[in-house]
Amino acid sequence: MVKLVQPVSFDESEIARAGLARIEPVAKPHRDRPAEGLIKVLAIDDDGDILESLADALSASLYTVKTTNSFEHFRGQLGDFDPDFIVTDLAMPTHDGMDVLHVLRDQAYTGEVIVMSGKDGHILDSVRRVATSYGLNVAGVLRKPFTPEQLLAIVGRNGGERSTEDSRVLRALSDRKIRPYFQPKIDLKTGRIVGAEALSRWHHPNRGLLNPQAYLKSKRPASKNAIHDFTILERATEFCAKLQSIGQDMKIAVNFAADVVLSDDFPEVVADAQRRHGIPPERLIIELTEDETTEKFEELAERLVKLRLLGVELAIDDFGTGHSSLSRLQHLPVSELKIDRSFVSGLDESSTNLAIVRSIVDLAHSLHCSVVAEGVETIEAIDALRQIGCDMAQGFVFSPAVNDSTFIALVRDSPFVFQS
Ligand code: C2E
Ligand code: CA
Ligand code: CA
Secondary structure, three states: OEEEOOOOOOOHHHHHHOOOOOOOOOOOOOOOOOOOOOEEEEEEOOOHHHHHHHHHHOOOOOEEEEEEOOHHHHHHHHHHHOOOEEEEEOOOOOOOHHHHHHHHHHOOOOOEEEEEEOOOHHHHHHHHHHHHHOOOEEEEEEEOOOOHHHHHHHHOHHHHOOOOHHHHHHHHHHOOOEEEEEEEEEEOOOOOEEEEEEEEEEEEOOOEEEOHHHOOOOOOOHHHHHHHHHHHHHHHHHHHHHHHHOOOOOEEEEEEOHHHHOOOOHHHHHHHHHHHOOOOHHHEEEEEOOOOOOOOHHHHHHHHHHHHHHOOEEEEEEEOOOOOHHHHHHHOOOOEEEEOHHHHOOOOOOHHHHHHHHHHHHHHHHOOOEEEEOOOOOHHHHHHHHHHOOOEEOOOOOOOOEOHHHHHHHHHHOOEEEOO
16 A cells, blocks of 8 residues: 655745756747747727728738637637737627636736727726736727827837747746746655656746646747747756755656757757756656657657667657557657556546556566656555556656755655555
8 A cells, every 4th residue: 555645835935945046048039020920919899990900000011910800709719820919899799808808817818918999098997907917918008099000009019029928938938937847756666756757837927827838839930949948958957967966866857849859959959958967868858748740750760869879768748649659659769658647547447547557558668668657646546556567657646846945855855655
């Protein structure tokens, strides 16, 4: 039977005491003028003339503008179009501007919001306050009728030197507001913490701690994702070195989107971070996030083989969920499989899940790979995984991802005791 002791409280205020020196992101944000159509604007109004003049005002090639008078269409476009700016009218017949703001709040929209209305300034001011209290970024309010110049003054502030979501993400990265938290990986034989997965978190000034779903967009250009992932890599290797300096030899896993792995400088950036921080290459695990759109196995393999030859490890994340899981295994120099949470949850209750997990564990071992169960939430699941012979586990039953100092406290207290 497994016993868990949890003496450490996860105190967010400890972050300030983490004590790591401030550094700049390894990859610098591009300062060039954005490419054509890069600034995406989505506008909703029931007045077609307003939408038309808005689209005219933003007709420069810098902008891509979508307009709609339908709330449902607007909702759909939020995810698909992924706008930098949302312009909304306040008074509309079926759903009004407040409904729009509610949707944006619920979806944790991180772009800019512009509110327009024919109503007087008082109403606009209080709407601005409400939106800010929802954690939304209000770029400005437009009193109707407005001139193209007034709109452009807000959207194109300082000739394109704008504060869109991407630039805020970049700033948060360099200010360490976005940085990795660390979820412990536990050796299922001993109960010891043997490593961690670095998971990106944003300490947002208005919204508190954000998970990556709120700001990591797969549709963002690869260069932007690379800045994010490489900065997380930089912080994670730095933390690995810090652990090493206090006598804790931990393996640290870092997540990478496939398009980042495909970037030309990927092997060099990873090897450089490992060398600069003086950690042995085998302490670093690249986690390849399953991405159904990438079938470029040959190119991925080329970049990853270089790192595997150095000694860096490669884990296939969410194993079993993509239709190409086995192809990945066939093509890539894998050293670890991470069993997706969907198979691990309910493991002790579902004989199907148990059979799937058992065969993934067997498959991994016959390929001389280690195997990690993700999303372990119950003691019963730990017992089942130990019986199957799964090597490692991570999940809320042990700990969520925590900040540096809490992770160090966890490692020192070694709270997970297995009594078999
Ligand atoms: P993932 O790599 O599969 O990470 C595991 C996710 O499951 C994390 O969500 C983690 O907080 C959550 N989790 C851990 N244990 C449990 C559990 O017991 N139960 C449940 N229900 N969930 C658990 P998170 O941090 O929100 O990350 C979501 C995804 O975002 C990650 O999924 C990963 O694909 C991506 N991601 C995170 N950090 C990075 C990064 O630095 N770069 C890239 N490219 N992707 C990242
Ligand atoms: Ca992962
Ligand atoms: Ca995963």
